Amino acid sequence: ETGVTQTPRHLVMGMTNKKSLKCEQHLGHNAMYWYKQSAKKPLELMFVYSLEERVENNSVPSRFSPECPNSSHLFLHLHTLQPEDSALYLCASSQDQGFNQPQHFGDGTRLSIL
Amino acid sequence: AQSVAQPEDQVNVAEGNPLTVKCTYSVSGNPYLFWYVQYPNRGLQFLLKYITGDNLVKGSYGFEAEFNKSQTSFHLKKPSALVSDSALYFCAVRVETGANNLFFGTGTRLTVIP
Numbered sequence: 001e002t003g004v005t006q007t008p009r010h011l012v013m014g015m016t017n018k019k020s021l022k023c024e025q026h027l028g029h030n031a032m033y034w035y036k037q038s039a040k041k042p043l044e045l046m047f048v049y050s051l052e053e054r055v056e057n058n059s060v061p062s063r064f065s066p067e068c069p070n071s072s073h074l075f076l077h078l079h080t081l082q083p084e085d086s087a088l089y090l091c092a093s094s095q096d097q098g099f100n101q102p103q104h105f106g107d108g109t110r111l112s113i114l
Numbered sequence: 115a116q117s118v119a120q121p122e123d124q125v126n127v128a129e130g131n132p133l134t135v136k137c138t139y140s141v142s143g144n145p146y147l148f149w150y151v152q153y154p155n156r157g158l159q160f161l162l163k164y165i166t167g168d169n170l171v172k173g174s175y176g177f178e179a180e181f182n183k184s185q186t187s188f189h190l191k192k193p194s195a196l197v198s199d200s201a202l203y204f205c206a207v208r209v210e211t212g213a214n215n216l217f218f219g220t221g222t223r224l225t226v227i228p
Contacts, residue, residue, distance in 0.1 A: 004157070006157075040123075040220060041220060042118070042217070042218040042219060042220050042221075043158075043204070043218040045215055045216065056215075058215075090157055090158070092157075092158075099146045099208050099209070099210055100146055100163065100165045102148060102160040102163055103158075103160070103216065104160065105150075105157030105158040105159070106157045107155065107156050107157045108156075108157050
């Protein structure tokens, strides 16, 4: 599926670096999401945007900063990360926030913190 | 609190045999249930959903799932497994009220043996 594109696919960074993850959806959806996927744990919802407004922030540390400049693009700005932040970060989108709407996922960014 | 349990970390099945991947849920309110599949180095792909109506729902790639309200279960099934079905499967639930969260299970790795 190429509806949701994430770049880069892999990222290695030191704890003092600043980097950004990018997500772009080509599905005309109005809601976008950031998830963290760690081994043996359920996916953790980080942020939800609807029509470019943040509607959910699940107690995510401030070293993660999302940005949604328009309904097709979503960024996750990273700074001063910790080793436990190493994970697969998934972006998703859905038509809207309706409870019956499936979410469409990108292939993720594999993040490794040195 | 809402939660999803996938009691089996790993399921092995011979090619051509029927497969079942188990999921139980705990929610307050009416559940909206989803199954996703994740292939190596890829994001999650939507397979099927239960919203209301017929308890047996059919989805992509020949998969189906049965909603059982009394047992609070939503097991994924396929009559005849293919080697290409080998992947990580996630069950997820949303509810009509409260937070805008899609709650995921920890995933079940399905291996289809040729």
